[in-house]
Each structure stands twice: as C-alpha cells, then as structure tokens.
Amino acid sequence: xxxxxxxxxxxxxxKPINKxxxxxxxxxxxxxxxxxxGNARPVCVFDVLRRYLEYCGFSVLFVQNFxxxxxxxxxxxxxxxxxxxxxxxxxxxxxxxxxxxxxxxxADIHPTATAEIKNIIIFISELINLGFAYKTxxxxxxxNINKFSKYGKLSGQSLKDLQLGSRHFLxxxxxINYDFVLWKIAKEDEPFWDSPWGKGRPGWHIECSSMIRTYxxxxxxxxxxxxxxxxxHHENEIAQSESCNNKKLANxxxxxxxxxxxxxxxxxxxxxxxxxxxxxxxxxxxxxRYLMLSSHYRTPINYxxxxxxQCNSALLRIKNCQESLICAIKLSKIDxxxxxxxxxxxxxxxxxxxxxxxxxxxLNTANALAALFNLIRDVNSKVLSKNSNKETLVxxxxxxxxLTSILGFLNEERSKNNSNDEIxxxxxxxxxxxxNKDFKEADxxxxxxxxxxxxxxxxxxxxxxxxxx
Ligand SMILES: [Zn+2]
Numbered sequence: 001x002x003x004x005x006x007x008x009x010x011x012x013x014x015k016p017i018n019k020x021x022x023x024x025x026x027x028x029x030x031x032x033x034x035x036x037x038g039n040a041r042p043v044c045v046f047d048v049l050r051r052y053l054e055y056c057g058f059s060v061l062f063v064q065n066f067x068x069x070x071x072x073x074x075x076x077x078x079x080x081x082x083x084x085x086x087x088x089x090x091x092x093x094x095x096x097x098x099x100x101x102x103x104x105x106x107a108d109i110h111p112t113a114t115a116e117i118k119n120i121i122i123f124i125s126e127l128i129n130l131g132f133a134y135k136t137x138x139x140x141x142x143x144n145i146n147k148f149s150k151y152g153k154l155s156g157q158s159l160k161d162l163q164l165g166s167r168h169f170l171x172x173x174x175x176i177n178y179d180f181v182l183w184k185i186a187k188e189d190e191p192f193w194d195s196p197w198g199k200g201r202p203g204w205h206i207e208c209s210s211m212i213r214t215y216x217x218x219x220x221x222x223x224x225x226x227x228x229x230x231x232x233h234h235e236n237e238i239a240q241s242e243s244c245n246n247k248k249l250a251n252x253x254x255x256x257x258x259x260x261x262x263x264x265x266x267x268x269x270x271x272x273x274x275x276x277x278x279x280x281x282x283x284x285x286x287x288x289r290y291l292m293l294s295s296h297y298r299t300p301i302n303y304x305x306x307x308x309x310q311c312n313s314a315l316l317r318i319k320n321c322q323e324s325l326i327c328a329i330k331l332s333k334i335d336x337x338x339x340x341x342x343x344x345x346x347x348x349x350x351x352x353x354x355x356x357x358x359x360x361x362x363l364n365t366a367n368a369l370a371a372l373f374n375l376i377r378d379v380n381s382k383v384l385s386k387n388s389n390k391e392t393l394v395x396x397x398x399x400x401x402x403l404t405s406i407l408g409f410l411n412e413e414r415s416k417n418n419s420n421d422e423i424x425x426x427x428x429x430x431x432x433x434x435x436n437k438d439f440k441e442a443d444x445x446x447x448x449x450x451x452x453x454x455x456x457x458x459x460x461x462x463x464x465x466x467x468x469x
C-alpha cells in the first residue's frame with residue numbers, strides 16, 4: 001500500500017515499524033462545541049485507513065486525544081456559567097454521539113489533556129533540562145524553536161523563511177517569533193494544576209507529544225490530522241518530541257483536505273457554518289460519511305444540498321442491491337448441484353481487484369467507490385435480473401459486504417431500531433392476506449409499506465422488495 005507522506009512530499013510504500021502492528025495517532029477535537037463538517041472529515045477518513053489496514057491483516061493501535069482544557073473551553077464555561085469540566089464532559093458526549101452516528105470505530109485509547117498533566121510536566125521538565133525551553137517574564141514556559149534546527153521540515157518552510165514571512169509588515173530588524181507556549185500560568189478564575197513553574201495549565205501542542213510517548217512510544221507509524229493542523233501544530237509536535245526523545249516522531253504524516261460549502265470556505269463569519277448534527281438531522285449520518293469518502297482524502301470536498309442528495313441516491317443504490325440479494329437468497333431454494341459460474345465469478349472479482357488497487361493507491365476511496373458501483377451494476381444485470389442460484393447470490397452478497405465494511409457503510413440501517421424486521425413482518429402479513437385472497441387487506445399493507453419507502457414487486461418466484469431510489 002502506498003500513502004502520501006507530507007514529510008517527504010511523495011507517495012511511499014507503507015511499512016510499519018513492527019511487522020504486524022501499526023501505531024496511529026490522530027489529533028482529536030477540542031471539546032467546547034458540537035463538531036462541524038470540517039471536523040468530520042479526518043474522523044471518517046482515518047477510520048477508513050484503520051479499517052483498511054485491519055482488512056490487510058495488520059493489528060492497529062489507534063489513539064485519538066480529547067483536548068479538554070483550552071481558552072475556548074474556559075470562555076464557553078463562563079458563557080454557560082458551568083465548570084470547565086462540565087463543558088468538556090458535555091461536548092465530549094456529543095462528539096461520541098456524532099462519531100457513533102458516522103459509524104466511526106472507537107479509538108483504542110482516548111486520552112484527555114487533563115488526565116495527562118503528570119506526564120506533560122515530566123515532558124516539559126525534560127525540555128527545560130535539555131535547553132529547549134525557557135521561562136518568560138510572565139512565568140510561562142516557552143519552546144525555543146531556534147534550538148531545533150529541523151523546524152519547518154513538515155510544512156516545507158525554513159525557519160528563516162517563516163521568520164521573515166510577513167516582513168513587509170515589520171521593520172527589517174524585527175522577526176516573527178514562532179516560539180510557542182508549553183505551560184501557561186493561570187489567570188484569575190482559570191482552572192489550574194500545580195507544577196514546578198507555578199499553578200497553570202499545559203499549552204495545546206504539548207499534550208499530543210506527551211500522549212504519543214505515553215501510549216505509543218517515541219516513534220509511531222502514522223500521525224494524521226486535518227491539513228489545517230500541519231502548521232504550526234504538527235510542526236510544533238515534531239519540535240517538542242524530536243528534541244526531547246532524539247527520535248523521529250512519525251514515519252508517515254497524513255493530512256486531509258478541507259470541506260467547502262457551496263464552493264466557499266466554511267466560516268462562521270460567512271454564515272455558512274454547519275455542525276455535523278445539523279447536517280445529519282437533515283440527511284442522515286450515513287450520507288455525511290458517504291460525502292467524506294466520495295472524494296480522495298487530500299482533495300477539498302464540497303458540500304451542497306444537491307451533492308448531499310446525490311450521495312443519498314448513491315447510498316440507496318448500494319443498499320437496494322444488498323436488500324435485493326438478501327430477499328432473493330431467502331426465496332431461492334438450496335440446490336447443492338448449483339455452483340457459481342466461474343466466468344461470472346471472475347468478472348465480479350475484477351471489480352474487487354480494482355477496489356483494492358484504489359485503496360492501495362493512497363487510500364483513494366473515490367476510485368474504490370467507482371469499482372463498487374461497477375460491481376453493483378454487474379450484480380444487478382448479470383445476477384439479480386437472471387434466475388441465479390443461491391450460491392451465486394450468497395457470493396455476491398458477501399462480496400459487496402466485504403467491500404462496504406472497509407468503507408464502513410450501511411451498518412447503521414441494520415442496527416437502527418430494527419426497521420427491517422418491521423418491514424419483514426408487514427411483508428409476511430401481506431403474503432398471508434394474499435393467500436387468503438383478502439386483497440383489500442393486502443393493498444392496505446402495501447400502502448403502509450409505501451409510507452416506509454418500500455416498493456414490493458410480485459414475481460412468479462415470490463415477492464421482492466427494495467427501498468425507493
Ligand atoms: Zn495533535
């Protein structure tokens with residue numbers, strides 16, 4: 001499998017440090033509000049990365065943090081007149097609801113900044129002892145980026161370029177100071193923890209460096225996050241960790257692109273800001289997930305109502321094919337002499353090969369989806385519309401299921417309020433009524449099914465049903 005590594009700016013063959021174990025760290029949310037559409041993208045995309053690596057036979061250790069102490073959380077707690085912990089607990093739970101809705105697997109470890117304080121203090125002490133950090137006049141502890149010669153290597157900027165970046169705003173002698181805070185001395189009314197440098201709290205960047213070392217070790221396989229985190233957050237993580245541990249922090253750095261709204265940048269000031277919850281309430285979580293995977297993760301994606309409707313139809317196409325197969329299997333008779341036609345099997349497996357090739361090429365979910373739809377087209381035309389035997393039907397169902405589970409689609413409908421059981425029950429009652437020649441009752445049930453978006457087709461082999469397109 002090849003992955004595009006931001007660090008080297010090229011696609012490289014992925015090889016984990018330990019043969020079968022992959023260690024991944026993904027920067028998680030700051031829990032002060034509902035997550036927005038842009039936050040959902042890394043969550044979905046790197047969930048697919050994890051699922052695919054597991055599909056390929058690796059065991060994955062996936063760590064994602066929660067930033068539960070920060071200026072924004074403190075501000076929100078004052079606004080809501082509740083404690084910082086109450087704010088972070090509340091929005092952490094809301095994040096978990098969204099992540100569950102998006103069918104994202106829970107991280108193996110979900111550390112929080114406030115539970116990591118002890119290790120963070122040790123980390124900062126080491127940086128001070130090694131000469132990488134200093135105390136400011138106000139008592140805060142800062143990292144001195146001039147001491148780390150490789151600063152800028154991830155974002156591809158030299159320190160000199162960075163410092164002179166906006167020099168036309170500054171007099172020639174002034175330099176922009178990119179030193180960043182490791183420990184902030186608490187102001188009045190702010191939560192604090194005791195430290196050798198006084199009562200205060202950690203800066204944002206240091207928590208990730210500390211958590212990675214605590215839970216995954218000094219060097220990890222993959223570090224991922226949104227493109228907006230590349231500079232300065234990830235650059236600062238590298239500076240802290242590599243200065244302190246004298247080891248490379250991560251072999252691969254993966255960054256996902258932005259989510260635009262109607263081809264404009266999403267921002268509160270433009271009034272085009274959407275939370276995942278808002279969009280999921282309108283279109284369903286699975287459609288949000290589909291949108292996130294419909295383009296290659298590094299390209300920007302666009303959100304609009306029209307695109308969401310297209311995503312919804314695409315998802316229904318997959319779902320209808322699966323439901324039709326399940327129904328056809330139920331109606332088909334077991335006949336051990338019937339085997340799947342080898343030419344047909346080969347034709348169908350070609351689509352799986354294309355799917356895998358796309359995933360191996362830097363997790364190209366857009367091309368993988370194209371391969372899945374080619375498979376569905378063939379299943380519809382070469383299997384479902386013909387008198388196919390049970391073995392063929394089961395083969396198709398399992399193949400589609402294998403591929404959709406890599407993308408993490410469609411479990412939602414099956415687990416959600418067992419709606420299919422209710423549909424099955426109504427179909428059964430309708431069959432009963434038809435057998436008893438009670439066509440009035442059968443029509444009534446058909447209307448009820450229609451309200452549930454279900455179409456029933458009667459054939460000489462029995463009935464089929466599917467959701468409306
Ligand atoms: Zn981070």
